[in-house]
Amino acid sequence: MDATDPLYAQVAAHYRQAITAGTMPPGSRMPSVRTLMGLHRVSLSTALQACRLLESQGLLQARQRAGYFVRPPRPTRLARAAEPRQTQADPARFVGVHERISEILTRGIAARPEVNLSGACAHPSLYPTRALALHGQRLLRRRPEILGTQPDPQGLLGLRQALSRLALNAQIQLDPSQLVITHGCTEALSVALRAVTRPGDAVAVESPTYYGLLQLLESLGLRALEIPTSPHTGLSVEALEAAAxxxxxxxxxxxxxNLQNPLGAVMPDAAKQALLASCEARDLALIEDDTYALLCDTPQRAIKSWDTTGRVIFCSSLHKTLAPGMRVGWIAAGRWQPRVEILKYAQSRPNEMLGQAILAEFLAGGQIERHLRALRAKLATQREQMAEALSDELPTGTRLSMPPGGPSLWVELPEGLSSLALFDAALEKGVRLGPGLMYSNSDRFDNFIRINAGNPMDEAQRRAIATLGALCASMLRR
Ligand SMILES: Cc1ncc(COP(=O)(O)O)c(C=O)c1O
Structure with a gap:
């Protein structure tokens, strides 16, 4: 809670925290308006405003004459995403999707669509841009010399300290000297891969996976071993063992x-530990991409938190969680730390100072938890609204992942529908989406699409989903 917020927002923040932490589970009764007045010493209108704010955020529902209750997640009418059909990995292959991915990205960008459902970020209004800008203005006024000072190759110490504190959320203990600041998680993944492989080596990845990772593997001359991955419980450790x-x-x-892209899966703790044990037994480096973890509705442990031998290379970013415009990520590379430091230095030199200093000040100010709580609550509402729109418009037989956090929904269209054909047809009507073919070296996911629920639901988005529904219906009739 922030003492500068209006009183009703402070009261609402108190209960939002209890709801998102699970202290007040779905269905439980919110204290009555009279109780709130007595408990928080506020007026009737302040207590009511607090309840209405929580209701507008999708956290409470009003029942006539009974008061407010914590709203259960709305079940979607679409069937739950199915488990992968294949249980074994294909042999490792050189990635050959670069051209396909580049073409889809280039066409998507060039078309300047009215509605972009293809990203995996939240709307700019959901990030604390004003607070970040204020820190920037103050820094430039008070310390203009930072623009003329060589940055620390490892990254600004104050930022590394703040990120070590942030990592405590995932139960990781990190000394700031074990971190390097990078240009987003992309650079962290790139130096991690370069530290532990040579061209021609194989790297196991989830299937489907983030297309940027496939692009990286291709650019480094590495082969991708795609491991079957559940939309609910993530990478199959059994299939990995067999393929390895x-x-x-x-x-x-x-x-x-935690919140795999594009599936939204969260691995259970036992599977995370089994994966680490398997990597130990086979002497494999475990590169953990933590990009979305802070967007989980309930806090999740990182695999790094069980790492006692420095085997896990932890890669993360503030790009999805705090500041998409700033491109700041970091890496804690365990036993490969010295090599990663020099690779980062050789690849791009240190990150620029101003951005690091702004983020260090913001994080030190302690506002991050409040921001993340609000962002998670907004995303939860938007995911539900998007799922509702999809279930209203998409054809029977469509299936949907309902991930426990983050901005993305993974949608399985009925057999026979091609996501690439839908991408083309939708782009002509001003709507961009992520076709499933981008997320694998195989053609296995052609009847899947990834939809971004990061933007507040409005008329334009509803129309865009209706357009997708109409296009699917006409393709099915053909
Ligand atoms: C799983 C995953 N890893 C890494 C990245 C890239 O992160 P950054 O933008 O911080 O470079 C993304 C971006 O979409 C992602 O989805």
């Missing part, structure tokens, strides 16, 4: 255990 036994040049596993 067949691939002598397997050197590393890249995994997104």
């Amino acid at each position: 036994a067949q691939e002598p040049r397997l050197k590393a596993v890249v995994v997104v255990p």
